[in-house]
Amino acid sequence: MTIHPTLELSGVDKSFGPVHVLTAVDFTATAGEVTALVGDNGAGKSTLVKCIGGIHRIDAGQLFVDGTPQTVLDPREAARLGIEIVHQDLALCDNLDIVQNMFLGRERISRLRTLDENAMEKLARQTLASLSVRTVHSVRQLVSSLSGGQRQTVAIAKSVLWQSKVVVLDEPTAALGVVQTAQVLDLVRRLADQGVAVILVSHNMNDVMQVADSIGVLFLGRMAAQVRRRDVTQTQVVELITTGRTGALGLPEQTTGAVA
Numbered sequence: 039m040t041i042h043p044t045l046e047l048s049g050v051d052k053s054f055g056p057v058h059v060l061t062a063v064d065f066t067a068t069a070g071e072v073t074a075l076v077g078d079n080g081a082g083k084s085t086l087v088k089c090i091g092g093i094h095r096i097d098a099g100q101l102f103v104d105g106t107p108q109t110v111l112d113p114r115e116a117a118r119l120g121i122e123i124v125h126q127d128l129a130l131c132d133n134l135d136i137v138q139n140m141f142l143g144r145e146r147i148s149r150l151r152t153l154d155e156n157a158m159e160k161l162a163r164q165t166l167a168s169l170s171v172r173t174v175h176s177v178r179q180l181v182s183s184l185s186g187g188q189r190q191t192v193a194i195a196k197s198v199l200w201q202s203k204v205v206v207l208d209e210p211t212a213a214l215g216v217v218q219t220a221q222v223l224d225l226v227r228r229l230a231d232q233g234v235a236v237i238l239v240s241h242n243m244n245d246v247m248q249v250a251d252s253i254g255v256l257f258l259g260r261m262a263a264q265v266r267r268r269d270v271t272q273t274q275v276v277e278l279i280t281t282g283r284t285g286a287l288g289l290p291e292q293t294t295g296a297v298a
């Protein structure tokens with residue numbers, strides 16, 4: 039039996055008018071792993087993430103989920119396929135509590151046709167517990183009262199609650215201090231350990247080297263290489279990011295796509 043990556047992009051092109059932003063991009067994300075997506079400012083990371091999440095439509099190439107080619111027309115379609123993007127701004131509602139945020143738009147209705155608060159509260163608590171989250175005291179806390187790390191936790195737990203297959207985390211530690219960064223990285227690992235294919239978009243090489251299993255490096259809209267983290271040093275990754283040259287890794291120049 040062939041085991042497919044959970045998400046695979048093959049030969050993806052994306053232009054905005056005359057501007058070629060992504061060219062022939064290959065990228066894979068596997069269940070149970072953290073796949074980092076790195077690259078300098080303007081390399082095309084956000085554009086690639088938006089293509090994965092159905093915000094942009096790709097011009098050419100293909101996207102596969104569990105080996106099946108898919109056309110991701112819009113974010114709703116992406117969600118249906120199990121793809122969840124956790125954006126930097128997190129899109130949480132400050133005036134709602136944790137349970138309300140986790141179930142927003144997908145509320146449970148009781149047999150009496152009212153909101154099934156008990157069931158939602160129980161599921162929210164179970165989900166946080168499954169991720170060993172101990173930093174949140176009450177699931178009835180308003181999101182406005184949470185720290186940056188706790189907000190990130192709620193956003194990640196939401197993707198677990200909705201059984202996402204692929205979760206893209208966009209700079210999850212960018213606004214966090216040392217302790218909260220460590221907690222969120224732990225959570226990222228646990229998310230992968232639950233069988234999710236986690237894609238971590240990050241500029242922080244310490245985070246990437248600490249938590250990633252695989253690293254895809256975009257350089258000027260091309261995938262310079264996707265490598266196993268254990269096969270590379272941080273210096274080599276930084277060199278790939280800044281030069282796009284794979285020679286330093288002992289790989290042929292212009293290698294693209296996944297390196298198993």
Ligand SMILES: Nc1ncnc2c1ncn2[C@@H]1O[C@H](COP(=O)(O)OP(=O)(O)OP(=O)(O)O)[C@@H](O)[C@H]1O
Nearest residue numbers: 054057058059077078079080081082083084085086
């Ligand atoms: N809607 C758009 N129209 C035209 N050009 C765009 C559009 N969106 C992105 N670009 C261009 O595509 C290139 C890649 O941008 P993108 O935001 O994907 O990079 P990035 O790697 O996420 O950068 P950063 O790390 O700075 O967020 C940039 O040159 C940007 O100006």
